Amino acid sequence: MKDVAIVGVGQTAFVRGYEGSIRELAFDAFKEAMLDAGLTSKEIDASIICSAPEYDKQRTPAGTIAEYLGLNPKPTFYIETVCSSSSSGLRVAYSLIKSGLHRIVLVLGFQKMSEISSADSQERMGRGSDVMWEAPFGTMMPAYYAMHARAHFQRYGTSSEDLALIRVKAGTYGMINKKAVYQKGVTLEQIMTADVVSSPLKRFDCCANADGASCMIVADKEMVKSISKKPVWILGLGAGTAPITMSGRESLTGLNCARVAAKEAYRMAGVTPQDIDVAEVHDCFTIAELMAYEDLGFAEPGEGKALIRGKETYIEGKIPINVDGGLLSKGHPIGATGGSQIRTIVLQLRGEADQMQVKNPEIGLVHNIGGVGVYGNVTVLGRD
Amino acid sequence: MGFERFGIVSFASQTKAAPFVDYLDKGVLAGTKCKGCGAFYFPPRTDCHHCLSSNMEWSEITGKGKLISYSTLIYAPTGFEADLPYTIALVEFENKMKVFGRLSKEIKEGEITIGMELKYVVTKLANDRITYEFKKT
Numbered sequence: 001m002k003d004v005a006i007v008g009v010g011q012t013a014f015v016r017g018y019e020g021s022i023r024e025l026a027f028d029a030f031k032e033a034m035l036d037a038g039l040t041s042k043e044i045d046a047s048i049i050c051s052a053p054e055y056d057k058q059r060t061p062a063g064t065i066a067e068y069l070g071l072n073p074k075p076t077f078y079i080e081t082v083c084s085s086s087s088s089g090l091r092v093a094y095s096l097i098k099s100g101l102h103r104i105v106l107v108l109g110f111q112k113m114s115e116i117s118s119a120d121s122q123e124r125m126g127r128g129s130d131v132m133w134e135a136p137f138g139t140m141m142p143a144y145y146a147m148h149a150r151a152h153f154q155r156y157g158t159s160s161e162d163l164a165l166i167r168v169k170a171g172t173y174g175m176i177n178k179k180a181v182y183q184k185g186v187t188l189e190q191i192m193t194a195d196v197v198s199s200p201l202k203r204f205d206c207c208a209n210a211d212g213a214s215c216m217i218v219a220d221k222e223m224v225k226s227i228s229k230k231p232v233w234i235l236g237l238g239a240g241t242a243p244i245t246m247s248g249r250e251s252l253t254g255l256n257c258a259r260v261a262a263k264e265a266y267r268m269a270g271v272t273p274q275d276i277d278v279a280e281v282h283d284c285f286t287i288a289e290l291m292a293y294e295d296l297g298f299a300e301p302g303e304g305k306a307l308i309r310g311k312e313t314y315i316e317g318k319i320p321i322n323v324d325g326g327l328l329s330k331g332h333p334i335g336a337t338g339g340s341q342i343r344t345i346v347l348q349l350r351g352e353a354d355q356m357q358v359k360n361p362e363i364g365l366v367h368n369i370g371g372v373g374v375y376g377n378v379t380v381l382g383r384d
Numbered sequence: 385m386g387f388e389r390f391g392i393v394s395f396a397s398q399t400k401a402a403p404f405v406d407y408l409d410k411g412v413l414a415g416t417k418c419k420g421c422g423a424f425y426f427p428p429r430t431d432c433h434h435c436l437s438s439n440m441e442w443s444e445i446t447g448k449g450k451l452i453s454y455s456t457l458i459y460a461p462t463g464f465e466a467d468l469p470y471t472i473a474l475v476e477f478e479n480k481m482k483v484f485g486r487l488s489k490e491i492k493e494g495e496i497t498i499g500m501e502l503k504y505v506v507t508k509l510a511n512d513r514i515t516y517e518f519k520k521t
Contacts, residue, residue, distance in 0.1 A: 119462065126461025127395060133427035134484050136391020136515070138457065138464030143472055146455035154453070154498040199456040199493075246474045247426055247482040252453050 004097045005224045005231035006381070008037025008217035009343040014181045014331040017114045018211035022051075022061060023068035025213045026110045029336070030069050033106070033215035037227060041070035044217070045102040048092055049078050050085035050109040051335030054124050057115055065108065080335075082128075083284065084370035085109055086214060087338035087377035091237050093218040103220045104227075109340075110213035111333035121209075128371065130245045142206055142285065143198040144246070144372040149287035150200060151252035156302035160200050163286035164191040165308045167204045167328060170283065172314070174329025176355040181210040181331030205286040210331025214339025216346075230350045235363070236269025236380035238262055244374050253302075255288075257376030258295040258367060265365070266297075269380040273297035276319060276380075277361035278348045280341035282369040283326040292367050293321070296378070320358045338368040342379065349383040391515050393463040400430040407442060408514045413504045415481055417443040426481045447478025449502040449518060456493060475502050475518055488519045495520075 010032025012018075018025055026049075034040070047069070049062035058064050066076035081088040086109030093105040113121065129139045152158050171185040186204055194203035224231045240260025243249055250256065266272060273296060281296070283289035293304035298319050307313050313321040324330060324344045327337060345364035347353045366379040386405045388397035407414040415426035420437030426445060431438050454473040464470075471487040483504065487496065502518040509515060 123462040126393070126463065130427070131395035132387075132399060132401075135395050136393055137472055137484065137486050138392055138460050138467060138470060139472060140457065140459070140461055142459075143455045143457050147453040147472070147474065150455060150498065151453040196456075196458050198458060201455075245427060246484050249482075252474070 001235070002233040003221050004094050005219060005221070005228065005233045006216050006342070006346050007219045007224060007228040007231055008033040008039065009346045010034070010036060010215040011179060011336070011340050011343050012213045013179045014210040014212035014333055014340070016181060016210060018112055022056060022058060022110055022112050022115065023065050025112055025211060026065045026108055027068060029110070029213035029215040030108060033217050037217045039104070039217065039227065043104055044071055044074060044106045045104050046074055046096060047071045047076040047106040047108060048089040049076060050080065050089040050107065051111050052082050052085065053080060055111055055113055055115055055334070071106070081370040081375040081377070083282070083332065083334050084338050084368040084375045084377045085335045087342070087366065087368040087379060088239070088375070090216060090218065090234070090338070090342065090379060091239060091377065094234055094237055097218060097220045103223050105218045107216045107218065107339060108213065109336040109338060111335040112211045113209045113333060114211055133245055133247070140198065141372060142201055145285040145287050146198040146201040147246065148252045148291065152287065152291065153200065155253050156305070158290065158305045161188070161192065162305040162308060163205055163290065164188050166283065166286040166289050167191050169308065169314060170322060170326045170328035173323050173356060174325030177325045177330060180325045180329045181208055182329045201285060201287070207284050207327040207332045210333045212331065212333035212336045212340070214336040214343055216339050216342055231384060232346045232349050233382050233384070234379065235382045236265035236267070236271070238265030238268065238378040240264070240376040242373050244371060254291045254295050255369060255373035255376060257373050258292060258369060258378065261376035261378040262296045262367070265378040265380050269382070271363060271380060275363050276365045277363055278323070278345065278358045279319060279321045279365040279367065280324070280344050281321055281367040283322055283328050284332055284369070286328065288369065289322065289326065296365065296367055315356070315358055323356050323358065338366070338377065341366045341368055342381070345381050349381060389513050391513070392467065392509065401428050403442060404428055405514060408506050408516065411506045413445045413483070413506065413516050414442045415445055416440040424479050424481060426483055445477050445481055445483060445504065448521060449475040449477050449483070449504065451496070451498055451500045451502055452476055452482065453498060454487060454496060471496070473518055486517045488517045491520060
């Protein structure tokens, strides 16, 4: 159904240590999206601000950012699902428009991870899991994803080298993405001999923290006619959740929140995995990308490794995935990540992805995960 | 009160599930069982989301444990640095109760295999703190 479209996208460069405030960071992405859509602040009916608030010094940042972007007195509010916050923001924007409550809604995701000291950041990392039952053992995100990797290796014979191939691909495209924090290629040997972070994951299996912002402008179909020559339609939205505790999970070889979200998004869009021409998946760790291949139905469970071994997820492959370098190369400014992934697919569908352009894609998909598979969002987008 | 004694570092103190620590003091790792519908829970909870009963009883984790997955950390969050390296793990016991915790440092990394049999052992820590870990059977 072509009722709601994305008519403008923007993204800052993702950097280490942005030298400005969160409102200024937000403005950089906002400006790009507004110029892209050809709109002014007065035309925005409502705004949704997305981030992970534990990194912000400003309490309730939506108010500050809405003022700085000139969005008063229209409504603004805050949406948070950690790393998938801005995909959740898009879901809310869709429903606000579909309900008829608003006609043009702005979704702004941001994170200035350097806002707090690295000691404070280390402290927060320990509280990312269930604080009653798992955090007291000393848990971190890489360790949880490492447990998923270990389980996947055991069950399906996937190896560290398979994961390293995913990192090699991320480096290949990171080199041509001027907005990536890490614009260098990495060799298989560098990846395989790097220091272990949490076994079996090593340094290059993990994405980098970064500061950045992303912005999407969403409109109803009547407004789209007057705003955009190249609207990108929201065809399917799926969302799911899974227990935050590992004890509550059926299996560690995939993310159930993503499977649930994918099924819903495909159903709503009326498409199958085979219809997807280009995708962005949440590769906070290499194993996360591999599991996404399977959770999204691009490969059967356990067969994700064949896709990367055969280079099928490169631009020239059967299903190009993360050909903007992914989180592994771009960096992962939590609240901005989903919007950045969606922007990549919007540019792909408009044929504006420059060196990263996939040949003539019609349908694209975004997979964005919050926490260690706690919140899953899958979005299917299509061009006119 | 008393729950703040649980774990290497504690983040929560007030919970109705605080008797969990009293059971640890007796050497017992316990989940809860709903008296209304019979559902077992680990981590323990004092409210049943199946039948909405809050009439629960404590129930020891029993049977042989089987290692589902694990990872050895080389970097740690604040407060855990002195323990490095350490291994977190998920172990499945009887009634499909999955328990998250750490492997004992007595188990060498080369000895760890998914599917291996493990038992839980309650461990007393400095400053009157208490936790549990998994050891070979």
